Amino acid sequence: MRTFIPKKDDIEQKWWLINAEGRILGRMATEVADLIRGKRKPQFTSHLDTGDFVVIVNAEKIKVTGRKLDQKKYYTHSLYPGGIKEETLKDLLERKPEEVIKKAVWGMIPKGKLGRALYKKLKVYRGPSHPHEAQNPQEYKF
Numbered sequence: 121m122r123t124f125i126p127k128k129d130d131i132e133q134k135w136w137l138i139n140a141e142g143r144i145l146g147r148m149a150t151e152v153a154d155l156i157r158g159k160r161k162p163q164f165t166s167h168l169d170t171g172d173f174v175v176i177v178n179a180e181k182i183k184v185t186g187r188k189l190d191q192k193k194y195y196t197h198s199l200y201p202g203g204i205k206e207e208t209l210k211d212l213l214e215r216k217p218e219e220v221i222k223k224a225v226w227g228m229i230p231k232g233k234l235g236r237a238l239y240k241k242l243k244v245y246r247g248p249s250h251p252h253e254a255q256n257p258q259e260y261k262f
Contacts, residue, residue: 126163126170134172135257137250141181143262145224151262152176152221153228156238169237175257176244180217184209194223218244 136155140148154160158170184192192209212220221244229235243252 131170135255136174136260137257138176138260139178140176141178145182145184149224152225156241173241175250175252177248177250179221179244179246
């Protein structure tokens with residue numbers, strides 16, 4: 121029996137819409153990472169982009185468990201001496217709630233050229249509206 125490798129014409133990419141209201145951040149991020157990679161498809165191949173596009177709305181209404189709002193920290197560095205900055209999850213949620221979801225999903229996809237291509241298929245928006253109505257995204261059921 122020969123190994124099946126999907127061609128570009130064989131890969132069908134769908135658009136999914138996820139409402140983040142009331143969802144737990146980590147659990148939602150794992151589902152999104154699986155959708156973007158295409159792990160739930162029968163033709164999944166680890167070195168090819170077989171995944172779907174994901175649109176997430178209401179990013180500011182996610183939940184986290186425990187004391188993560190105060191204890192979880194995000195770090196950035198300007199590459200200058202003493203240029204490290206830290207920000208708590210609570211502050212980042214107030215300032216840029218889209219970044220919280222993007223960072224959680226980025227940690228769950230492979231790094232490198234394929235990972236960067238997969239990451240571009242994630243669209244996150246603060247409110248309930250999004251500019252992807254023309255793609256007719258389907259509601260994803262957890």
